[in-house]
Amino acid sequence: MTFTLAHVGHWYHVLLYLAPILLIGLGLWWSSRREARREREDAADPDQAPQ
DSSP, X not given: OHHHHHTHHHHHHHHHHHHHHXXXXXXXXXXXXXXXXXXXXXXXXXXXXXX
């Protein structure tokens, strides 16, 4: 446990650079899932008028 915590000081700055990249990636993944679900719902219900 001490070994792991002792080395946090060596790589914490990497997390500061990765955090925005991970957030953007997560946002893109989430929006693509939402869009795919929306397209499936639209294809399953062709009688619904476009909005």
